Amino acid sequence: MNIVNILEEIEKVDGEIYERLNPRRAAMKDFFNMGKKVALAAMPLALGSVFQKAYGQSTPQAVTDVLNFALALEYLEYNFYNHALAGTPATPIPAGAPLAAITLIRDHELAHVNLLKGALGAAARPAIPYSDTDYTAGGTFPTVFTDYGTFLAVAQGFEDTGVRAYKGQAGVLVGNPVLTTALQIHSVEARHAAHIRAMRTTLSGGTTVYKPWVSLGSAGQANDSGVPQVDAVYAGEDTTVQAGVNIVGINGNTGVTKAAAVECFDEPLDRASVITIANLFLQPGKKLS
Amino acid sequence: MENLNEQDVVLSESGILDAKLQRRSFLQYAGAGAAVVALTAAGCRKDRVNNSMTGVTLDFKDDFGVLNYAYALEQLEAAFYVQVASAPPSGFSAAEKAYFQDIQYHEVAHREFFKNALGTAAIGSLSVDFSSINFTDRTSVLAAAMAFEDLGVGAYNGAGVRLKSTTYLLAAGKIVSVEARHAAYIRDLISNGTFATAPQVSSSTGLDMALAPDVVLAAAGKYIKTKINVINL
Numbered sequence: 001m002n003i004v005n006i007l008e009e010i011e012k013v014d015g016e017i018y019e020r021l022n023p024r025r026a027a028m029k030d031f032f033n034m035g036k037k038v039a040l041a042a043m044p045l046a047l048g049s050v051f052q053k054a055y056g057q058s059t060p061q062a063v064t065d066v067l068n069f070a071l072a073l074e075y076l077e078y079n080f081y082n083h084a085l086a087g088t089p090a091t092p093i094p095a096g097a098p099l100a101a102i103t104l105i106r107d108h109e110l111a112h113v114n115l116l117k118g119a120l121g122a123a124a125r126p127a128i129p130y131s132d133t134d135y136t137a138g139g140t141f142p143t144v145f146t147d148y149g150t151f152l153a154v155a156q157g158f159e160d161t162g163v164r165a166y167k168g169q170a171g172v173l174v175g176n177p178v179l180t181t182a183l184q185i186h187s188v189e190a191r192h193a194a195h196i197r198a199m200r201t202t203l204s205g206g207t208t209v210y211k212p213w214v215s216l217g218s219a220g221q222a223n224d225s226g227v228p229q230v231d232a233v234y235a236g237e238d239t240t241v242q243a244g245v246n247i248v249g250i251n252g253n254t255g256v257t258k259a260a261a262v263e264c265f266d267e268p269l270d271r272a273s274v275i276t277i278a279n280l281f282l283q284p285g286k287k288l289s
Numbered sequence: 290m291e292n293l294n295e296q297d298v299v300l301s302e303s304g305i306l307d308a309k310l311q312r313r314s315f316l317q318y319a320g321a322g323a324a325v326v327a328l329t330a331a332g333c334r335k336d337r338v339n340n341s342m343t344g345v346t347l348d349f350k351d352d353f354g355v356l357n358y359a360y361a362l363e364q365l366e367a368a369f370y371v372q373v374a375s376a377p378p379s380g381f382s383a384a385e386k387a388y389f390q391d392i393q394y395h396e397v398a399h400r401e402f403f404k405n406a407l408g409t410a411a412i413g414s415l416s417v418d419f420s421s422i423n424f425t426d427r428t429s430v431l432a433a434a435m436a437f438e439d440l441g442v443g444a445y446n447g448a449g450v451r452l453k454s455t456t457y458l459l460a461a462g463k464i465v466s467v468e469a470r471h472a473a474y475i476r477d478l479i480s481n482g483t484f485a486t487a488p489q490v491s492s493s494t495g496l497d498m499a500l501a502p503d504v505v506l507a508a509a510g511k512y513i514k515t516k517i518n519v520i521n522l
Contacts, residue, residue, distance in 0.1 A: 097481050100482055101484075104482070104485065104486070107492065107495070108485065108490070108495035109495070110495075111491075111492075111493060111494050111495030111496075112495045115494055115495065115496070163466045166462075167459065167462045167463065167466070170449075170455065170458050170459050170462050171455045171458075174452070174453065174455050174458055175450060175452075175453060176450070177450060179449055179450045179458075180446065180447070180449065180450050180499050181496065183445070183446040183449045183462070183465065183497075183499065184446050184496035184497045184498070184499050185495065185497075186462070186465070186466060187442050187445075187446060187465055187466060187468075187469035187497040188469070188485055188496065189466075190465075190466035190469035190470050190473070191469050191472065191473040191484045191485040191497070192473075192484075192485060193470065194469070194470040194471075194473035194477075194484060195473050195477060195484040195485070198474065198477060206384075209384075211388075211391070212388075212470045212471070212473060212474040213391070213395070213467055213470045213471070242402055242460055242463065243402075243406055243456050243457065243459075243460050245402050245405045247398050247402060250397075250398055250401040250402065250405070251401045251404070251405065253394070253397050253398070253401060255390075255393070255394045255397065256394050256397060256398045256401075257394070260391065260394040260395060260398060261398060263391060263395060263467070264394070264395035264396075264464070264467055265398075265460075265463040265464060265467065266462075266463050266466040266467055266470075268462070268463070
């Protein structure tokens with residue numbers, strides 16, 4: 001695989017990519033408007049400047065591995081949402097805002113699959129079809145596609161895991177232009193997670209609140225999802241010391257409680273832990289290693 | 290705070306930056322050394338230098354510059370949310386007030402985290418200019434909040450690749466996803482279902498924004514009185 005492929009993949013669907021890579025021009029254009037116009041400057045200077053350096057160079061195996069790992073997770077997410085929408089019978093997602101949101105998320109996951117697949121080229125891992133998956137997690141969630149609430153609970157687990165998984169690979173991607181694309185996927189997964197959490201709150205009629213950000217559980221545990229079966233998804237999310245800095249009550253700010261300190265930093269999850277979680281949703285013989 | 294490059298960064302009559310910008314923010318960019326010299330040589334008018342004497346410099350030559358850039362943005366966000374949380378618009382529901390309290394403490398924690406992580410390398414405190422925001426109006430507050438959060442996400446996404454330290458990259462990664470959660474929440478408050486819609490998130494690639502620092506600072510400039518000098522970008 002070649003690093004530049006990821007740009008070419010973007011170009012296929014975004015013909016203005018190279019124009020966008022000129023941030024100075026965009027900066028002048030956008031000087032007085034931070035709204036819609038800033039959107040034109042979607043790509044970072046760093047990507048643009050690294051682009052030429054990267055051209056023609058092969059990607060380190062470690063980076064290819066990270067992208068394939070990400071691709072596997074995106075397949076898992078895409079199949080989950082797509083089956084809920086297109087399966088027979090489809091998951092009873094209410095029409096209107098909920099159905100539109102799940103459709104948007106499904107479309108994003110498919111876009112991520114296509115982007116990563118295209119970037120990896122011949123180095124891309126085999127596709128993961130729906131038939132390789134088991135979203136009941138071996139019977140843990142037997143109603144995952146028939147009960148809307150269970151579907152959302154599992155969706156939250158996928159999104160929060162996705163956010164953690166990308167973060168967990170940051171070390172491999174330091175200084176690599178692929179990092180920027182990974183970050184751009186990562187923050188979208190976080191947006192998805194926040195919205196799914198809000199959907200769960202709405203479904204409960206507001207009687208159970210799932211904050212858009214990962215907080216402490218009702219008993220102070222790391223898992224705030226209300227689903228103890230997914231404790232592994234949230235293991236370590238209750239960390240309150242960041243890069244050696246204790247966040248609780250930092251510099252006399254007593255409002256930064258333990259819960260706030262937990263909420264304001266999302267934690268990474270290492271590859272092995274993510275694979276353990278992902279494998280719960282894959283058929284025997286189809287599991288990741 | 291000390292202005293390290295006072296002589297280098299005085300605003301000029303140069304046509305590069307027009308008077309409108311100077312009045313609004315005094316924010317200027319000095320990405321290229323030669324251009325800075327030219328600007329200085331072009332001279333300056335006394336009625337425009339009041340803020341230029343107290344500017345801060347973001348030197349992107351190393352991780353400290355990137356972290357200070359993040360620190361500057363977090364200062365801006367924290368100041369905004371402290372003001373909102375202390376006197377929320379009357380149109381806010383109880384749940385909205387509670388979540389804006391949460392966000393306030395998140396941003397304060399981010400700000401203080403960078404301050405402590407940077408230690409003596411930290412830039413000083415920025416003066417903010419929120420005159421364009423009507424803090425009594427829910428719509429105005431939400432629009433500003435969305436702008437700050439989306440800009441923050443784009444800023445971190447664009448700056449990540451500049452970081453050489455895995456520790457700080459990871460810290461930035463831990464923060465940016467929380468900013469994205471804030472952005473999604475606020476977008477949904479403005480219009481439910483817009484948590485990840487175009488143009489912020491491309492519908493064809495499913496990618497969020499990644500913005501260069503000069504683009505971000507240009508957009509943030511209207512909210513910052515302190516002059517921000519950028520070098521080695």
